Amino acid sequence: MVRLFLLICCLGVMIKVQGQEQQTKVETLLKLSKTNDVIRLTAESFKKYVVEQSRQYIIIVFFSSRVYKSECPSCQALEQIFNEIAYSYKILGHTKPKDQNENKAKPVFFAYLDFSQETQNIYQKFGFYNIPNIYVSTKSFTEDSASYSIDRSKLWEYGNGREIISQKILDFINKNTERDVKIQKSLIETLLPLAIVFTILSLIFALVYFIKNNLNNPKLWWFGCSIIYFICMAGVVYDIIHSSTLIGVDPETGEDEFIAAGPRSQYVLEGFAMSFLISLGGLGLILLNSTAHYQNSWLMRLVGIFSLLLIYYSIYQISFAYNYKSSWYTPSFDPPSHYIKGGLIADQGNSF
């Protein structure tokens, strides 16, 4: 009987201590999240706040790397979305503890675990091959030397075919935290698109105002049009959308590569260099035409020959670069040998 009493006392003390520990953890996390929407974790704090027992909160961990961030557009994209979601949860009061034990009432914290030598082991135990990843930890889990016993349905792993779409990430987190949070934008973010539009409009008006006396100057029109032509021919939109690099690396030799293989891809520098050559050829032709006004016939010859050389150089370089990109591009005056076969005469009787 005494033993039973002592056991109950011990259990009571343990529960109280655990409760206090839980309380302390929530308070610490709450304090940390006040300064940053996303809490930075170390290997030690990861173990304490994510792996170990005794807690009454949900913690969502974003696995990424600061060192490789610049080479990982997906990490950048997901980090931005993750930060937005963390901000939205915080602003809507989901980080505050409530008196209920259900998942949907537990406070939700957002954390970031950077890949480093110290945290490498954690990444391995999760079995990650890629970054970025997200894990929604609703309860503590056990670990052995090789892995964690985690619920993989709460794991968002980046890989081939997985899209980083704001709404999908939010849905995944909402589903696992049992909430229906919508993205909340800060005042600055709300006003930013409007500010961009007004700035662009103001700049246009300012430009028009400053050049109003030259607005009827055809040379100015031509200059403006040429700039647009140059930028468009460089495939700038392609570069932006595909996040093209300035130059590439040859996968076989590892050396710098200036011209991307295949006609449907390009590097930034390549696009601008080719657009420059195209414009150079055009300028050569304009220069050639302008010699008509020269009084000195030798100067005319000199500038004329120089213009012709410019034109020849530009078309030669453009053709050479295109041939390099597309090995199958072999235009010739003679028809290819397989043309002598003629039309498709034996059509297997399927003519409709």
Added chain:
Amino acid sequence: MESRVKGLLESWSPVFRIIILAMICVLSVLIRVFSVIRFESIIHEFDPWFNFRTTKYLTERGVYAFWNWFDAESWFPLGRAVGGTIYPGIMLTAGLIHSSLHTLGFPVDIRNVCVFLAPGFAALTSLAGYFLTKEVTGRSEAGLYAALFVGIVPSYISRSVAGSYDNEGVAIFALVFTFYLYIKSVNTGSLLWSAAASLSFFYMVAAWGGYAFIINIIPIFVVGSVLIGKFTTNLYVSYCSFYILGSLLAMQIPFVGTQVVTSSEHLASHAVFVFLQIYVLGDWIKERAGEAKFKFLIKLLVTSAVSLVVVASLYMTLSGKMKWSGRSMSLLDPTYAKKFIPIIASVSEHQPTTWSSFFFDLHFLTVFAPVGLYFCLIEHNPGKLFVAGYGILAVYFACVMVRLLLVLAPAVCILSAIGLSETLHRFTRHIKNYKEWAVYLSSKPADKKPKPEYGYPLELALIVIGLVGFMSIYYINHCVWVAAEAYSSPTVIMASKGYNGERRIIDDYREAYYWLRMNTAQDARIMSWWDYGYQITGFSNRTVMVDNNTWNNTHIATMGMIFGSNEEVAAQNLRKIDANYVLVIFGGLSYYSGDDINKFLWMIRIAAGVFPQIKEEDYLNRGQYRIDSGMTETMKNSLMYRLCYYRFGEVQGHNQGSGFDVVRHAEIGEKNIKLRQFREVFTSEHWIVRIYKVLPEENRDMIKPRSTYTSKNKEMKEAGLTKINLSQN
């Protein structure tokens, strides 16, 4: 003597012009016939098959039946009201030509009319290019150059080879011709030309959704002209009449209808019409009130308007009443679409353009166009300003979307023609005026007269003419090669080269469609991915569940769900939607990479948007799409996998083990597939098309008369009441 020769040449120049134009027209047609010479007279690709089918219906049943046609063979069981959901221009044109030829006694098959329609229209586009360039420059030689460039420019060839029976084939002619008529109306101020431009615009609206380009570029030109102080009464008359007539006519096309009023694509035309009226009213007030008062009034109005817009925008943004759509955000931030709307990045036609695509589709015209732009702007008139504006806007659009190179091509051709013809004009002048130049050179410095205008040293002139000739020939060489090699494949027939360089024809599509036509019931319903819908209805005359019109996402998602489900669930759903056959495209044996296995993830993504039980991650092993032993169970059990790889394990590959998929470079994970709900009924020669019959549902387990009878009999026997006993009793 010299003047007599000059006079003679000048008097014959119209004849030369007509002969050259005729030769360009012939060239424009012939360069597009490679596809027929190398393959055969056949309709190409996917959309043209629908156009062909509707044209056939039109010629067989007449215009009214065509207009009211409810096509029950597509989108089963929903069907499609054809008349109200198409741009009928191309069908009506082909139907009219077919009917005229028959009336004249030429019994030409409608298929051949459709096949050769685009090359015919390419010749007309060359003529339209000639007239537009001549109108803006006033020089025939520039027009002739433009006609040549437009006729053979690769970008236009890509959409107008023989067999490419698509809207763009006729629409580019309508585009250039509308511009010509509009510039004519601006130059003359004539209502007649404006009305003609409106009629041409009407034809464009009937032919292609790209008419939005015209209804935006003309208002931009008008506003631009007003802003740079080039407002004229001609401009006012031509725009107002074109806008009113054009908008009214556009509304007559059922597919467009009230969109003229409601769609944002037409907004610019309405706004510019109102702007012009305000501008004219302002002019009138200025005349009456005086300059100073008018300036004050303008300042007051502008300040009030700007303040109002700023305050209203702030209020609406902060109160959440104004939200930025994905499209608007894409304009502000080009990476937005990539990050948040990835489907945009997946469509090849919607990809932004690289410099090499510009070069492949326009070649040296990219170098010549800036020269034309220079002359259009420096020596400007309304027509030249229009062409320059068209060129710059089109180059921007083409930079954003590779498909819009088609719209850019005529502009670049005309600008190049203006630039090159100006260059030739200047340098050939020397040959005409060589005497003046010789006198100028031989005269002593004291007696030196002013240098003759456009006089160049002879050798320089010859080199320049030679260079322009060389570049033109090189351009023609490129165009011919591109037409023959790159843009002539009909898609439904594929050609490959054997080890000895001989041509091998892969005709699996037609083989399979012919089988369907000859071996299935007239009302059989074929289920396939939407890409093949138009071809199945066109070739096989059978009903399909979905097709290339893609108007109903839920219906397409259902097909994706069926392909992604296991055999039992898929069969159950197929029976529910009354499908009899399933058609899949498989390229794993014949290096055909555009097959359904490669499209499967997109099917899953589309299905996942409607059916929550379909999850993309179930088909991926640690984020990787695999068909080998590392694939997921869901992938292995999916209908798509089972139908594509059925019996594939029996196939011994060349230098590889059995069941080796040459497209995915992997040995398949499941070689012994046994179908339970489907029966293979057809596989084409190279296994590209595989057709399966959906088996009828098995008898339900509960209804087993034999076993029921046996158990009853047993009970009766136990009770001593056998049949015999009963009869005996």
